[in-house]
Structures are given as C-alpha cells and as structure tokens.
Amino acid sequence: MSAVSEREAMEFDVVVVGAGPAGLAAAIRLKQLAPDATVCVVEKGSEVGAHILSGAVIETRALDELIPDWRKRGAPLNTPATEDRMLFLTETRSYRVPMLGTVMPHMSNHGNYIVSLGEVCRWLGGQAEALGVEIYPGFAAAELLDEDGRIAGVATGDMGVTREGERGPNFAPGMELRATYTLFGEGCRGSLAKQLMARFDLRQGVDPQTYGLGIKELWEIPASKHRPGLVQHSFGWPLDRATYGGSWLYHFGENLVSYGFVVGLDYANTWLSPFDEMQRLKTHPSVRQHLEGGKRLSYGARALSEGGLQSVPRLSFPGGALLGDSAGFLNVPKIKGTHTAMKSGMLAAEAVADALANGRPAEPRSYTRRVRQSWLWTELRDVRNVRPSFAKFGTLGGALYSGFDAMVLRGRAPWTMRHRHADNEVLDSAAGSPPIAYPRPDNKLTFDRLSSVYLSNTNHEENQPVHLRLRDPQRWRSVNWDLYRSPESRYCPAAVYEAVDTEAGDANGPRLQINAQNCVHCKTCDIKDPTQNIDWATPEGGGGPNYPGGM
Amino acid sequence: MKLLVPVKRVVDYNVKVRVKADGSGVETAGVKMSMNPFDEIAVEEAVRLKEKGAATEIVAVSIGVQQCQETLRTALAMGADRAVLVLTEESPEPLAVAKLLRALVDREQPGMVIMGKQAIDDDMNATGQMLAGLLGWAQGTFASKVELSDGVATVTREVDGGLETVALTLPAIITADLRLNEPRYASLPNIMKARKKPLETIAPGDLGVDVTPRLTTLRVAEPPVRQSGVKVGSVAELVAKLRAEAKVI
Amino acid sequence: MTALVLLDHADGRITPAARSAVTAAAALGEVHVLVTGAAIGAVAEAATRIAGVAKVLRADAEIYDKALAEPLAALLVRLAPAYDHVLAAATATGKNVIPRAAALLDVQPISEIVAVVDAETFVRPIYAGNALATVRSTDARKLITVRAANFDAAAAEGGSATIEEVEAGEATPAVSRFVSTELSTSDRPDLASARVVISGGRGMQNGENFKLIEPIADALGAAIGASRAAVDAGYVPNDYQVGQTGKIVAPDLYVAIGISGAIQHLAGMKDSKVIVAINKDAEAPIFQVADYGLVADLFAALPELQAELAKAS
Ligand SMILES: Cc1cc2nc3c(=O)[nH]c(=O)nc-3n(C[C@H](O)[C@H](O)[C@H](O)COP(=O)(O)OP(=O)(O)OC[C@H]3O[C@@H](n4cnc5c(N)ncnc54)[C@H](O)[C@@H]3O)c2cc1C
C-alpha cells in the first residue's frame, strides 16, 4: 500500500515526532545549543495544539530554564494558582483534606499557573519557528525508517488512500523525513514509541506501564461565580474504593473552568464507564455549584501514563530517543507531566546536540545519564510509591499511605512498590462485575457521548482505511462480547465502538461497529482491550480532534 | 494566460463556532483556521487548467491579517506559482475586497479570476460577482464545470433545480461551487517547496483602496434553539396535522 | 420610502420565493417589482395582482430572457436611483445579480436576510446559520437578498398594481451568452434542494427495508436521505447521508424514521421548516427537535403512513 519507491525524502539533523511540550522543548533547546542544526517537527494534529489535552496546572521549572524571559515573550500563563482544595467525596457530602500542603505536599500549587496547554504549545511552536525550527502540522509520522539496525527517521502516511486501501484520485504518497536522530514525543502511548519499545526491547526489566484516562470539559461560567486561580481536586465518590481516580476543577482565564476526571485504567469492573462517571460526578454539589448556569464549550479525552519511575523504559536507542509522556515521565500524584515532559525534551536535546558535535554516534546515550542527574529523576523518585499504593490499598489506604509517605518518609522509603499487571489484564468478566446504573443526561449539566464528541471538533476524512484495527476480528465476539460484553463501547469516550445487532445471536451478530471518524486519539482502546487486540494507528494527517483555545 | 486566485482564511469547517458571551461576534481566538473550502476548489481548478496547458501562471491573493500567509502557503503548495498578501488589520468586507482585487487585476492583468463562490464565515456570496461588476467582466458563478477554448470559457453553473451553461468571453470571473472538483492535498514535499516560492506583501493604501466598512455589526447571537413540538397518537393524526396545521403536504 | 424587488419567475410563473421577497420589501416601504424577460406579458399581469405591490416595472426584451447577470445588473443600476432598497430573493438569479449591481452602485450588499429590523438594519445568518448577525448599513441605498424560508410569501392575489414599461438596455457588447439549461429530471428530487426529505436510520435494519420508504417518498415527491449509521451499515449509498459530514438540508418537511437524532445528524437538518420523527424510543433525542413525534414501531407505521397518504390524495 505505501508507495515506498515514489516517496520523496528530505534530510535533517534531527526530526521530532509530536509538537507537544516535550517535542517543542526539545526542538527549541536544540536550536539554542546548535543553531545550525536542521530541525523538523511533524505533528498529526491539524495545527499545533489541536490534539493537546491536559488539565492543566503547570509548574514553570522547565520553562524557566528553557525560556527564562517567557513572561516578556507573552507566554499564555496568565492565571496563577491561588487556592488549593482537595476533597474526599461521598455521594452527598464532601470533606476537605486539612493541611493539604503538609499531608499531600505534591498537591500544593503555589507558584503554578492554570493554563490551556494547547495554547502554551501554540506559543512554544511560535518560539520554535522563530529559532528556525520547521514545524509541519497535519502530518502524522506513520512509519519508522528502520535501516541497518538503527532508526533513520520516519515516514509520513500516504494521503488519499480509500477505505478499501486503494489509491484514490487524490493519492499523495507519504514523505521520508530522514535524520541523524529522531526524537519521539508522541505523548502517552505513542504509536511509533510502541513499535520502538518492541523493536529495541526497551521495556526489558521495567514494570509494565500503567495508565489513566482523563476526560475533560471546558466550561464558561457566569462571571459572578468565577474565582480565577481556584484549584480543586476530588477523590472518592463516584468511584468504588478499589478504583483509582478523581476529578479536577480549575478556574482560569476569562470565566473559564477546566473540569475533568481521571480513572486509572487498571479498573476491574467491565461495566464501568469513565465517561458516565465524569458526567455523574458533575451532579455532586461540590462540582455542580461551579458549573451550574454555565455553558459547556469543549470536550476531549486523553490517556496519561501513570507508571512513574518503575515503568520508565530505556530512553535511547540507535538513531533516537523517547521523550515526555512517550517515555512515561509523568508525576502521578501531582498529575503533572508538562514540566517533566519539557525537561526530558531539553535533556534529550542536550544529549543530541552533544552527539551531533562529537562524531554523531548512533545512539545519543548521554540522555539517560543526563536524566538521572537532573531534578526530573529526583522528583519522580520521591513519588514513586504513591500510585502503586492505591492499587495495593485502595482509595483510602492509598491516600493514607501517600500521606505517610510524604510526611514521614518524604518519598525516601527504602522500598519501591511494583506495578504487577498491565491494565488490560485486570478486567473482570461481565458475570463477575457488579452492574452500574448511570443516570440519563439532563442536557444542561450532563450530556451524552455524541453531543460531547461534537464539541471536540473531531473529524476524519471518511474515505480512508479504518485507523483502529482488530488484529483478530473473530476474537471480538468470543472474548470482548461473550466474556466482557464489549467494554470498549463503555471506555471509549468518543462512541467509536458500538456493539450492534446484539439480539441477533447468529452469524450476523452481535458484531462490533467501529466509528473511526469519531476518534479523539486518547489511545485508551490500544491500552485497555483485554487481549490487546485493538491496534491504534495514525489516521490520515490532520484528522482527529480540533481542540480550540482554552482546552 | 495568467490566473488570479483569491483565497480567504476562515475558521476551519470542522470547528463549531461559538458566539461570544458579549454578543460582539464569534470567538476566533485560538480557533483553527484554514483556507475557505470553496477557495481550495478554485485553486485546484486553476492548477488543473495549468496542468492542461490552458494557463501559464497562477497568482494566489489573500487579503487580511499576517497569518493569511499560511493560507497562501497552502495555495502555493497546491500549485500556485506566487502569492500576494494584502495586509489589513481585519478581514475587509466583500466590497472592499472586490476593489482591492480590481486593483490587483489592473496590475497583474490575468485572463481569468477563479474564486470560491462564498466564504464560509460571513456567507456573503458576493465578492466574485462584485469584482466582475467593477471590472465589467463576464461572470460564471456557482460553477460545476469549466472549459476553455478560443478566448471563451464555457461554464456549467449550479442553479435552482438543475444546471445552466453559459459562454463567457474572456477575461472573466469564475466562482467555484462544491462539485467543480475535489481539491488535492497540499502534500508535505510540496509544502516544503512552497516555502521557497515568492510571497509579496502589500498594503491596501498601495492599491489606493479605502477599506472602511459599510456594514456595522450591532450584535451576533446564537440562533434560537428549536423547541420540541407535540407527540401524536397515530399515523392518521400525524397526516391530518401535516395537512391542516403545518400545511406541508 | 420605496423598495424595488427583482421578481424571480420560471416557466411563466412567479416563484413563491419572489413573493417572500415582496413580503420583506413591504416591511420597508412601498413595493415596486421589476419583471424582466422576453415575452413576459402574462407574468407582469400576474405581478400586478400580488398583494402589496404598488407598481410593476416591465422590462420585456430578448437580452433579459435568460436572466444573465450582466444585463440585469446594468438594468438595476439604471433603476436604483429612484429607490432606497433593491431586493431579490436569494435564488440562483438573485444571488448572481444583486452583488454585481451593488458593486456598480458602490454599495455593500446584504445577503440572505432573515429579518428586517428597520430600514437600515437587518438580521442575517453567518457561519452556516450557527450565528445570527444583526447588521446596520451606512450605504445610502441598500441592496439585499432575502432568504425565502423566513418570510411568508405575499398572497398571489389581492393586489392591483399598475404596469410601467422600462426601456431595455443595449444588447452590446455581450460578454456572456446563454448556452443551455439542464433541469434535473430524475424521479426523485435532489436531496440538497428537495422540498420534502424522508430519511431512514439504523432502525431500518437493512437496505431492503428502505423500500418501505419509497412509495411514501413517491407520494410526497420527496428525496430519500439517511443517517451515517444507515450508510455505514451499507443500507444505502454514501450520498444519502444527511448531517455534519453529509448533506445539509433544510426542506419544508423532514421525516426522520428510526433515527435517534444525534447532534451530528441534527446539524444537517435542524433548519428544516417542519420535522417529523417516527421512533419506538420515546426518549430518543430526535423528539427534542421534532414538531410532530410519533412513538411507534416503524415497521407498523410506514405501511400505515403509505395507506393514509393514498387515502385522501
Ligand atoms: C487529563 C489530563 C490532565 C493533565 N493535567 C496536567 C496538569 O494539570 N499539569 C501538568 O503539568 N500535566 C498534566 N497532564 C499531563 C501532561 O498533559 C502531559 O504530561 C504532557 O502533555 C506530555 O507532553 P508530551 O509532549 O510528552 O505529549 P503530548 O502533550 O501528548 O503531545 C504529543 C503530541 O504529539 C503528537 N503526536 C503523537 N503521535 C504522533 C505521530 N505519530 N506523528 C505526529 N504527531 C504525533 C500529538 O498529536 C501531540 O500533539 C495531564 C494529562 C492529562 C491527559
């Protein structure tokens, strides 16, 4: 299908895959250190920021190092976090965790900013271009150029291929972007990063990566209710005690509120629907009071890496390195990965600049050393036991443990808890899972999936191969349906998967309908499918959500 | 023959626009912008004419803010040869745009101007007709097919209830409708090459055109939400209501 | 104040859209209408009887026969000085002619108005109807096209206007020439422009069952559409799809059968004048936008509907 022979090629010193905080920080740092190096960034979103979905309260530590005068340059960090709240919820009540700064020091946000990470990335993109970085949004890196035992770059996907996989009238072959070093900043569960880990066995000796799914809404609320700088988190209801997760709610910008919900993808109950959990949590007084009378502006979802240090793979390989969330550099208890992603990008850039100047060895090995010597490593080391403690002890036990860890051990416990299972391995069967009844949406505060997806502005050209593939199509019926009753139709936040003809009970059904057009690129199906039967590949460039400013 | 193709930068058609809370307009900050889809069709048509040998040079023009350069780069990547940006603070009205284009036509002397029939932001559907009027040229609006021979453009137009064919003596204005063609992708190699194609920036003053708007937007509002009607008890009642009450059958 | 309306007509008949434009003009002042074409005596006669029309200008000449923009715009430019407003329905002709005339008069036209606020101020949809802009014109003279669906057509009878002849413009130099027309003749009207659309969704269960819709569409002269789910399941071809990524339609009557009413589907039909939904799920979102909802099994309702329509017509 790919038109290898007709592809044009272009040579760069460095190609960066993904214009997220990690990729852009890497590109900027590279140009700062090696102004003559040619640096190209490809981004699958239709523009920089189009696919960026985050909370986001961000720490400026990495930004301060990268662009010390970011304030003067108009970086869109306009709302300082001023008030921190952590709530434990029961169905009707909420309890505020006292002395937050002491019990959960990682939850303290003094000095941080509430931002739209998409906007921050657009700004970073502008900074990078001003330094001479070439950024090409609307093109996905679809293929690794694997030559002579090393990665020699990437190829973008062919455009204009029909649904049947044939060349349409507007067929345009992909392009080879060749580079001495290719840096992968695809974010959580990168599709090429996944191949790289297999190709170079990068996960050898580390724990499986664990993930969370974050689902977000952006609201505009009446000015009278708006308290810019307010940061509220909650845990507890509506999740049961065995399930990790909680909500965030940030007041920022002009009457904007970022509201969202993260569920650990190691959840067991197959009936659980992260989307419906996030909807019903809005009916809790502690959230409702903020949003009522407001208007929902946008919606989206994205997985995040929650494994922490235990799950970080080998970082470099011949021809390149993994950055940011692709490597799993997220500080889980803080749910902050922006500063760590940026820092990792900068460190990789330093390693690469060094390698470019010193004989261009195949592998930019000093990256790993630089990471280990930086604050990035210390920061992740100190919080390494928090997330696993929730898996081990449940919500309250986990909360207690992490308080203990933070106050008494200060993160320096002599033990490291392991992640024993990958998220796809822990789902219970339909028969073994207690059913969950979710309320119907009221279309004011709570909504259904399709009207939500609408606000992600997602779209994919219809006439293209389906980018979500079942490795073994038969297995859906025998495993996903018979055993689990189609968990994908519940965990997918975009209603991509629908079990149809469920009454048929013959050769015609039940069967799985895949509405690939709806996909918001959260990557959850690639993670959570019980037998890893779903493979997420990059669709035609430019497809996917178009998150607006504010998201 | 030289072709002039005006292209407009508009909110991307996938984006759901949001009316600003103060009613002053729709939110465009931080919103994905793209080339007006009808203009893409116009560019494609021009490129095809050039590929067929019916045209020699394609000049893309955009009128608006600095970022319209991106739109022009897309046109260049699709196959335009060079680009002109008329830099203004905001997007002028069709009348002003038509006047600016007339000035550019005087300068460039194209044999034909191919443009989109309508911009999907203001939905005015006017600029092509106005430019034709100002130049005294023939106009082939809402085109679904264009053929050139011996100084005549034969244009099939989408009109109410069917198609109409007109013959236009060149020079002429064509405005593109949806079915004229399916525009090609701006491929990555071509986007890279487009960076090196010439892009000139000029001011409206250089063209001697006053772009002061004639329309003032007093208010922008969301359309009223549709209310649910009644439930009927039977098919017979439904048909009766459609006949007597709604009078639609 | 006096307004001039360029009156659309086809096959010797004044279109309802043209009479809607008369209604819009009546909100602005005395209404004169301009009837153009070759051998249009009967049409001009009919125009005198439209309720609310005070004068009919008749420009009867060969050069106006095919309603080409160039001679018509020139004619409007000649007549405009006597008027404060010049209007036309937003039909293929109106949209073709009005902006050209406006440019020649140095006026910024106001396209597709849906409401008249006052003599200077009008409401018009922007962003494909997702927002409504209220605009005020500072031009001395206003040139306007009118979205017919938003104004009731003026009654065809009841007026008693006088006819005044208008001298035809010069035929030379003609820069454009009419070649031919090809009106769609298929049995089914085109989905995008049909007056009635009947769409089936996943509730239809298979392509075969769309046959249940056909006789009803025949009876109503309707086009047939579908939801994405029906298209994706292969019940009907791609070009039937109505919605965000399919066709946008705004017929007088839209009938949704076995369609849940997802917002992406509504995006393609919510501007229809009257919406009917037939669905067995009383909670289906389609009922939130339907003017007439019938909670029923479509396999029972469709044959009944066919019979009921046959009965009285
Ligand atoms: C719900 C949620 C809430 C969060 N809240 C916070 C918070 O409050 N504070 C905080 O600091 N962090 C937060 N994070 C984490 C933070 O957003 C991430 O750690 C950070 O965005 C990671 O940056 P990245 O550059 O590694 O990846 P990403 O931000 O995911 O960017 C990756 C980019 O690469 C592109 N891409 C991927 N694959 C390809 C390909 N094959 N070809 C081309 N382009 C590709 C993507 O489109 C995307 O633009 C949150 C994350 C989530 C999901």
Ligand SMILES: Cc1cc2nc3c(=O)[nH]c(=O)nc-3n(C[C@H](O)[C@H](O)[C@H](O)COP(=O)(O)OP(=O)(O)OC[C@H]3O[C@@H](n4cnc5c(N)ncnc54)[C@H](O)[C@@H]3O)c2cc1C
């Ligand atoms: C980016 C994007 C673009 C999209 N574009 C479009 C688009 O252009 N057009 C479009 O339509 N959709 C589009 N969709 C899909 C849309 O979200 C819905 O999935 C789709 O419209 C559902 O089609 P449906 O109503 O036929 O199916 P369903 O939602 O499955 O509804 C079937 C309905 O039939 C009813 N029913 C079943 N049996 C019977 C019976 N015997 N009698 C009566 N009623 C019965 C059921 O009660 C149900 O309400 C898009 C989605 C996305 C995300």
Ligand code: SF4
């Ligand atoms: S299909 Fe997969 S990647 Fe796409 S939105 Fe659904 S779960 Fe996320």
